Amino acid sequence: MNVYIGLLILCIFMCLYRVGRGPTAPDRTVAIDILGTLVVGFCAIWSIITKRDLYMNIAISWSLLNFIGSLALAKYLEGRGFDE
Amino acid sequence: MHELLSIIIVPAAAGIVPIFIPRRWKVVAGVYALAVAAWVLLRSVALYGGGDAAWAKFLFNLGGQLPFVFGLRLYHFSAFVLLFVAIFAVLSILYSIGYLWSKDKPSLYYSFMLWTVSAAAGVVLADNLLILLMFWEILTAILFFMTNMGEKGHEKSAAKAFTVLGLSDAAMLFGVILIWATKGTLTISGLSVSTGDPIGTTAFVLLFIGAITKAGAMPFHSWIPEMAISTPASIMAFLPASLDKLLGIYLLARISLDIFAIRAGSGLSLMMMIVGAATIIFAVLMALAQHNLKKLLSFHAVSQVGYMVLGVGSGIPIAIVGGLFHMLNHAIYKSSLFLEAGAVEKRAGTTELDELGGLARLMPVTFITMAIAALSISGIPPMNGFASKWLIYQGMLEGRHVVFLVVAIFGSALTLASFVKVIHSVFLGRRPERFAGVKEVDFSMQLPMIFLAILCVLFGIFAQYPLERFIIPSVAGGELVNISMGNIATVPTDGFWSPGAATAFIVVGIILGLLVYAFTGRGAYRTDENVWIGGNVMDSEEIRVPGTHFYKTVTDDLGPAVKTLFADGDKGAADGYNIIGRIGDGFVQLLRAIHNGNLSTYLAWIVIGLGILSFILIFKL
Amino acid sequence: MILYFLTLVLFVMGVYCLIAKKNIVKKIIGLVIIDYAINLFIILIGYRRDGVAPILFKDMSMDEFARHSVDPLPQALVLTSIVIGLGVLALQVAICLRLYEKYKTFNMSEINRLKG
Amino acid sequence: MATKPDIVIADGPKGMTPIVKTVVRFAMGIIFMFGWYIVLYGHLTPGGGFAGGVILACGYVILTLAFGKELGLRKMSDMAASILDNTAALLFAVVPMFGFLFGWYFLNFLDKGRPFQLFSAGNIPLYNIFIGFKVTASLFAIFMALSIFGRFVSKLVDEEEEG
Amino acid sequence: MQGLYPLFTVIPLAAAFLNLLVTKVNKKAADYIAFIVATVLAVMAVRMLFEAPFSYRVGGWPAPYGILLVSDGLSAVMLAVINVVSVLSIIYSFSYMNGYTAKPKYYSLFLLMIAGMNGVVMTGDFFNLYVFLEIASIASYALVGFGTEHEELEASFKYLILGTVASTAILFGIAFLYSMTGTLNMPDLARQLDPMSGTVPFNRALAFVIALFIMGFGLKASTVPFHAWLPDAHPSAPAPISAMLSGVLIKALGVYAIARVMFSVIGPNAMVSSILMFLGALSMVVGVFLAVGQSDFKRMLAYHSISQMGYVTIGLGLGLNPNVPPAIAALGLFGGLYHLVNHATFKSLLFLCSGSFEYRTGTRNRYEMGGLMRKMPVTGTACSIASLSISGVPPFNGFWSKLVIITAFIQAGYYIYGAIAVLVAFMTLLSFIKLQRFVLFGALPKRFAAVKEAPFSMTLPLVVLAILCVALGVLYPFVDKGLIEAARQTLLDKMSYMGFIIGG
Amino acid sequence: MKRFLHFLIIYAVWLLLTWSLDWQELLVGVLVALFAELLLGDIFPVEGVRVFHPRRFFWLFVYFWVFIWAMIRSNFDVAYRVLNIYLPIKPGIVKVRTKLTSDMGRTFLANSITLTPGTMTVDMIGDHLYIHWINVQSPDIQKDTEIIVRHFERILERIFE
Amino acid sequence: MSETIGYILLTVGIVFDVLGCIGLVRLPDVYNRLQAGTKCVTLGTAAILLSVLFFTGFNAISVKALLCIWFILITSPTAAHAISRAAHRSGIRLWKGSVLDRYAEDREGAEDKP
Numbered sequence A: 001m002n003v004y005i006g007l008l009i010l011c012i013f014m015c016l017y018r019v020g021r022g023p024t025a026p027d028r029t030v031a032i033d034i035l036g037t038l039v040v041g042f043c044a045i046w047s048i049i050t051k052r053d054l055y056m057n058i059a060i061s062w063s064l065l066n067f068i069g070s071l072a073l074a075k076y077l078e079g080r081g082f083d084e
Numbered sequence B: 001m002h003e004l005l006s007i008i009i010v011p012a013a014a015g016i017v018p019i020f021i022p023r024r025w026k027v028v029a030g031v032y033a034l035a036v037a038a039w040v041l042l043r044s045v046a047l048y049g050g051g052d053a054a055w056a057k058f059l060f061n062l063g064g065q066l067p068f069v070f071g072l073r074l075y076h077f078s079a080f081v082l083l084f085v086a087i088f089a090v091l092s093i094l095y096s097i098g099y100l101w102s103k104d105k106p107s108l109y110y111s112f113m114l115w116t117v118s119a120a121a122g123v124v125l126a127d128n129l130l131i132l133l134m135f136w137e138i139l140t141a142i143l144f145f146m147t148n149m150g151e152k153g154h155e156k157s158a159a160k161a162f163t164v165l166g167l168s169d170a171a172m173l174f175g176v177i178l179i180w181a182t183k184g185t186l187t188i189s190g191l192s193v194s195t196g197d198p199i200g201t202t203a204f205v206l207l208f209i210g211a212i213t214k215a216g217a218m219p220f221h222s223w224i225p226e227m228a229i230s231t232p233a234s235i236m237a238f239l240p241a242s243l244d245k246l247l248g249i250y251l252l253a254r255i256s257l258d259i260f261a262i263r264a265g266s267g268l269s270l271m272m273m274i275v276g277a278a279t280i281i282f283a284v285l286m287a288l289a290q291h292n293l294k295k296l297l298s299f300h301a302v303s304q305v306g307y308m309v310l311g312v313g314s315g316i317p318i319a320i321v322g323g324l325f326h327m328l329n330h331a332i333y334k335s336s337l338f339l340e341a342g343a344v345e346k347r348a349g350t351t352e353l354d355e356l357g358g359l360a361r362l363m364p365v366t367f368i369t370m371a372i373a374a375l376s377i378s379g380i381p382p383m384n385g386f387a388s389k390w391l392i393y394q395g396m397l398e399g400r401h402v403v404f405l406v407v408a409i410f411g412s413a414l415t416l417a418s419f420v421k422v423i424h425s426v427f428l429g430r431r432p433e434r435f436a437g438v439k440e441v442d443f444s445m446q447l448p449m450i451f452l453a454i455l456c457v458l459f460g461i462f463a464q465y466p467l468e469r470f471i472i473p474s475v476a477g478g479e480l481v482n483i484s485m486g487n488i489a490t491v492p493t494d495g496f497w498s499p500g501a502a503t504a505f506i507v508v509g510i511i512l513g514l515l516v517y518a519f520t521g522r523g524a525y526r527t528d529e530n531v532w533i534g535g536n537v538m539d540s541e542e543i544r545v546p547g548t549h550f551y552k553t554v555t556d557d558l559g560p561a562v563k564t565l566f567a568d569g570d571k572g573a574a575d576g577y578n579i580i581g582r583i584g585d586g587f588v589q590l591l592r593a594i595h596n597g598n599l600s601t602y603l604a605w606i607v608i609g610l611g612i613l614s615f616i617l618i619f620k621l
Numbered sequence C: 001m002i003l004y005f006l007t008l009v010l011f012v013m014g015v016y017c018l019i020a021k022k023n024i025v026k027k028i029i030g031l032v033i034i035d036y037a038i039n040l041f042i043i044l045i046g047y048r049r050d051g052v053a054p055i056l057f058k059d060m061s062m063d064e065f066a067r068h069s070v071d072p073l074p075q076a077l078v079l080t081s082i083v084i085g086l087g088v089l090a091l092q093v094a095i096c097l098r099l100y101e102k103y104k105t106f107n108m109s110e111i112n113r114l115k116g
Numbered sequence D: 001m002a003t004k005p006d007i008v009i010a011d012g013p014k015g016m017t018p019i020v021k022t023v024v025r026f027a028m029g030i031i032f033m034f035g036w037y038i039v040l041y042g043h044l045t046p047g048g049g050f051a052g053g054v055i056l057a058c059g060y061v062i063l064t065l066a067f068g069k070e071l072g073l074r075k076m077s078d079m080a081a082s083i084l085d086n087t088a089a090l091l092f093a094v095v096p097m098f099g100f101l102f103g104w105y106f107l108n109f110l111d112k113g114r115p116f117q118l119f120s121a122g123n124i125p126l127y128n129i130f131i132g133f134k135v136t137a138s139l140f141a142i143f144m145a146l147s148i149f150g151r152f153v154s155k156l157v158d159e160e161e162e163g
Numbered sequence E: 001m002q003g004l005y006p007l008f009t010v011i012p013l014a015a016a017f018l019n020l021l022v023t024k025v026n027k028k029a030a031d032y033i034a035f036i037v038a039t040v041l042a043v044m045a046v047r048m049l050f051e052a053p054f055s056y057r058v059g060g061w062p063a064p065y066g067i068l069l070v071s072d073g074l075s076a077v078m079l080a081v082i083n084v085v086s087v088l089s090i091i092y093s094f095s096y097m098n099g100y101t102a103k104p105k106y107y108s109l110f111l112l113m114i115a116g117m118n119g120v121v122m123t124g125d126f127f128n129l130y131v132f133l134e135i136a137s138i139a140s141y142a143l144v145g146f147g148t149e150h151e152e153l154e155a156s157f158k159y160l161i162l163g164t165v166a167s168t169a170i171l172f173g174i175a176f177l178y179s180m181t182g183t184l185n186m187p188d189l190a191r192q193l194d195p196m197s198g199t200v201p202f203n204r205a206l207a208f209v210i211a212l213f214i215m216g217f218g219l220k221a222s223t224v225p226f227h228a229w230l231p232d233a234h235p236s237a238p239a240p241i242s243a244m245l246s247g248v249l250i251k252a253l254g255v256y257a258i259a260r261v262m263f264s265v266i267g268p269n270a271m272v273s274s275i276l277m278f279l280g281a282l283s284m285v286v287g288v289f290l291a292v293g294q295s296d297f298k299r300m301l302a303y304h305s306i307s308q309m310g311y312v313t314i315g316l317g318l319g320l321n322p323n324v325p326p327a328i329a330a331l332g333l334f335g336g337l338y339h340l341v342n343h344a345t346f347k348s349l350l351f352l353c354s355g356s357f358e359y360r361t362g363t364r365n366r367y368e369m370g371g372l373m374r375k376m377p378v379t380g381t382a383c384s385i386a387s388l389s390i391s392g393v394p395p396f397n398g399f400w401s402k403l404v405i406i407t408a409f410i411q412a413g414y415y416i417y418g419a420i421a422v423l424v425a426f427m428t429l430l431s432f433i434k435l436q437r438f439v440l441f442g443a444l445p446k447r448f449a450a451v452k453e454a455p456f457s458m459t460l461p462l463v464v465l466a467i468l469c470v471a472l473g474v475l476y477p478f479v480d481k482g483l484i485e486a487a488r489q490t491l492l493d494k495m496s497y498m499g500f501i502i503g504g
Numbered sequence F: 001m002k003r004f005l006h007f008l009i010i011y012a013v014w015l016l017l018t019w020s021l022d023w024q025e026l027l028v029g030v031l032v033a034l035f036a037e038l039l040l041g042d043i044f045p046v047e048g049v050r051v052f053h054p055r056r057f058f059w060l061f062v063y064f065w066v067f068i069w070a071m072i073r074s075n076f077d078v079a080y081r082v083l084n085i086y087l088p089i090k091p092g093i094v095k096v097r098t099k100l101t102s103d104m105g106r107t108f109l110a111n112s113i114t115l116t117p118g119t120m121t122v123d124m125i126g127d128h129l130y131i132h133w134i135n136v137q138s139p140d141i142q143k144d145t146e147i148i149v150r151h152f153e154r155i156l157e158r159i160f161e
Numbered sequence G: 001m002s003e004t005i006g007y008i009l010l011t012v013g014i015v016f017d018v019l020g021c022i023g024l025v026r027l028p029d030v031y032n033r034l035q036a037g038t039k040c041v042t043l044g045t046a047a048i049l050l051s052v053l054f055f056t057g058f059n060a061i062s063v064k065a066l067l068c069i070w071f072i073l074i075t076s077p078t079a080a081h082a083i084s085r086a087a088h089r090s091g092i093r094l095w096k097g098s099v100l101d102r103y104a105e106d107r108e109g110a111e112d113k114p
């Protein structure tokens, strides 16, 4: 299991690289979006380890938040107010 | 109610009434106040005869450990001061009835007068340092409010007076608490603090500052001249001239002779004497430089305090007696002088020496009484001022303090000179046209002036009576110092010269003073007839040479040091108030500059502060 | 231990951002970073190796729970401080925007009418 | 306006592309249900009122993002939000007062039930519900309040750091 | 009565939200709700003075697991001060706040603030201490910016940032403390940290925690150098809020918290004591000098708050000193507490007066005012009384507390601090003389010819507070008996405070 | 009808989530699902419930496997391109037309395209989809439509139209 | 048995995640990165979630996992679409090596018409 977690962390760092590097705002957005999905995977592995369903709740909530975040960022990139 | 308590409470309570007396019944208010003051006078006379008395009530333990006793105590010295407080109260209220005719808010004025009496009685009777201090501060506050009743520009002088007095009160507070915290008691009777340890010394110096500030000695004098201009003369006569002297010197004697027994020749004694001498000489020099009668008088008031401090501070019995006697005499002639100044102001409408002149014929009573007071302040025999100064000189001789002696004598010489000038430029000299209609003041104002003048003469000629009746008993019997009539047998009790070096000094002093006047006053002789210059008649107003011209010669001839003193003196550089003020202001500006409204700065403070705190706490465990 | 150090680094970053940056928004971000650092710290305090979340679940006996479960109190503390932090953040942003309306700038060093 | 059914607004020109709209319309109900699930099970699993409230608020935020302000406000108006907010807080403060009747403030006076049942832990689910309402309402209100300043948001980043 | 202890936070909390609900129906209701609630609380608080000490276990859980509320001498006094000043400020707000829109919101924030402060002084564990502290702080941030003008917003933002930093430090300290002891229950902590019977030694981590607390609570108490927010924030708030902030908030969140932590939990410590004394002296001096330089009435008052809180801090510092005899330490602490109470009266009175003057004249620049004593006699008289009190003129209350503090310091042998205290008192007197001179006396500007006395609801609180100022001074012996007891309890009864952990 | 089905869907998910048949959970579930339905039922897309018709459901099932297969292919495709040192890509945005009319269908199509080899839906205007293609084979709309859209469209018609 | 399947799925999932992230790092412009990222990471994560089913058996956990799969399968492409559209509209040009951009042409045309 540690191997998997290590690989996931590797992925997360790659995303972070893209977040930091850019070069454009959309690039960062993409990286953040994918980061969120990776976190969901992480929760899944954790729930396998601990055999607890609460991490799945977290996973679902997280994917929801991730979705919102992406939409919001997309809207922002288009330069529109959030309420339009 | 206990008799001592009543003397404090009755005038305080009675003082409430005048507030409700409508403005147009000023006289009623005045008479009412006079009645109350008279009652106080009677009571104090009775008490004076009655011998010692005491009253005490335990109030609480401060924080459950320091006992606080509200104690009152009457013995000879306090009874004597109380008596004269009452006398001056009666006189100045009597005078005010006439003087305040045109003034605003008289009713409140009388309330303040009565409250002053009450507070003064409190100071004199208090047997508890803190209670004494409270009445002391009440006096300060009343002074502040009364000065605020004066004409334009009063706020500034009132604020200044309050600043200086407040600072001294703060010093006293600290001194009192030092005593309380270290001795555990505030009861004056039976409280004796040794000046051996720094605490004792500090406490004494602090209380000393409080005392001489009230009395108005240098370097804490500057509030008096400031006030003099804008404050009603009656108030000046009552508070700074007489009452504050009485109380200030009373406290000085109390602390230096009773609580801390300062003995002759000790360092503190020398310190006091230096203060006294400096006050004498510098104040009189400043007085010489004045154009305004009231301001001039107030500088003399300061200078005379020097004699008292010198005498009491010396620790030499005879000088102490002299100092206390001078306190009494000063109160008499100085309030008299202020009352006359007030009379002149009321009639002539000004106290500027340059504008005044030739009032002698129009205001004879004022002229004569003022002349007498002037002679007595200059220490001319046979006036009372002479008698007390003379004792002080003798004390200096006894103590071999030649320098102080010379200073004292030179001081009275200059006093003499300056008063010759005053008499000349106010009553003699040429009279401006507009003073034609000036009349003498009405009788209610004359009465106090006359009474005081008579006192001046009597206390001079029959000096032994006040000495025996008031001063000696106060100091005798271990109250202050052991002294009896025997020690001062050489006092000229009959107003004639008695042999002794002191006499010579007196003579020297008088001659010196007259010389100064004659030398500097040359140009001051007036010419009666109109002068022809280039064929046309000049208005006599222009060629009239005001008597004040001669002081320029003083300032010019007495050397650069004095000149700079005068130069700055008017700007107030010599005056600690302004210096401290400037320093404080600089500090304030600095602090305000640091608070630059920038959030990052404030955050930096916090972080740095936290860092320092952590460092101290962690590594200095 | 390394985790505590990382928290400290985060904290210092936040403080730097808060003090050195002039832009209001960046200051606020700095505060948020500090807040996160603290929360992380508290979580670390409550963290226990092989610990499980402090919730009883069905196939777990009481004493086993007591042995394994991480301390509930830090989590409660963190949750509370997150909620509070949220409230403060909302207030900060609101005021910051109103400030922008008035002063037309986000530069804090230009927003100092109050001084001295 | 008020008569216009929500579906019409949803299909309106405002908001994002039909793709996003359809997905949101499709998933919304379940998201909402999930939020309440988290709230109601707060005493059995972590999360509870606050986490659930956040999810519910996010649901409203998605609605606003995808369909525009109008629909979001139709689902929860400012008035409704503030009333909900305050009522929830009020109840949260007041309900424990009944504990005084049984001796202590905050006394858990309801039936505790068996552990791991939904209706266990007495009042706690009640408080979770209050918190859920409050968090939902206030978060959504905050979002709406801030989204009004949307114009600034771009400036807020454009503004260059001076020095 | 003891059973209803939690109501001190619950009622205002509930009222705050009820307020917002009801005013959707009826605008005026907010006034009545706020007034009724505040009055009830004030009455209860005064009643509580005679019930202490006792403790209350919320939800009936046994300590240290449940939430513990404690009432000892200190909390009781604080509670009384807070709620009395609150009710007066609320009465004052009736007319004063008419100028503002969103009056209901104002009252709700006000009530929230009260709830927070009451909670802080009642709670027996750090968790709730932090929560209530934040509630009160957030409410106060919002209230400072209530005017939403340039200055208000700026002040509010600065206050918000600095205050948040402080709260963070406090939270950090709490977390640290928890990591060391594994509990946040104060009596439990007191027991564990006790040098004699305790399990946790006074190590460097604890020292750091103390530093954090001094910084965090010190900022809330506006101790120099953590004071920079106060002179901006307090003047910018509406006058009744200024009165609350200067009168009670900085005490409840700052001084009380420090006292509680240092005395009841950590216990006397020479280093902490000397630090507190130094900071107190620094605050006194810096604050008063800055105050002298101000032209804005309220800003001057704010700086005076800093210097007056210096007196309180220095008093507490002496109380913490283990090297002086307990009697003297108690005297110092007693002086600090007494000055705290007095400051609550005269400083809130002064701020309310400034509000009345501003309400009538429309300016806060004291050089533009003048001669108002004749136009507004009641306000003017109240202002004078407060000025005399704050400057320590006998027989008003300020004099006695300063006297006690100075005496204590001289008895303890700290002559320099004593001298500083005297000098600062004198400087205070000076700056208030200037105030009198420019605002009350002096010439009345033409444009203020038509000025009238403030409305009744604004003069009543002034009168009450003025009476309090005089009474607390003249009735000194009784105050002494009452407060010295509280001081002793706080100082010497650490044992009995630990006893609260058993609860009951 | 539609709204009742929506309610049922939500309730079903609830049951899955709670994963127990305790009466309390059943009861609360009903309440929650009802609440959700009343609040959000009206914006639920009607096609979402059509799929419960058996025939459509069968095709949905079929579509599912087609889609999974496409997805796996796409991943290997990407893997190939990413791991190749020379990055063999020829990207561009092409335009295709769809015959589908329902929002639901189009959305499914768009998302399926996004998840299948080398293609990603950038925008959908009218019945035109703009698709970013990592390896453009021809600029012609018809041909692209054939390559990208057709194999999904055929099934999606049967489900949603 | 099911454990093994679980491990296989898990491995596959992680591998695809890694690939996706490599793509995210390597590919030239935002659109290509989206392509790589979305596809691989979505599938990878889905696989991981599915593996939960085989590790824990059919219970509350795995049901939630399936729910989560369903959810990310519908949301992540939508998000990708939204982002790419926004990127294009905010004026991010395609990579210089791109062959054509119909979207840009049509939008410019649309802007020219009125």
Ligand code: NA
Residues within 6 Å of the ligand: E287, E288, E291, E303, E304, E305, E307, E308, E424, E428
């Ligand atoms: Na002050």
Ligand code: NA
Residues within 6 Å of the ligand: E288, E307, E308, E390, E424, E425, E426, E428
């Ligand atoms: Na002060």
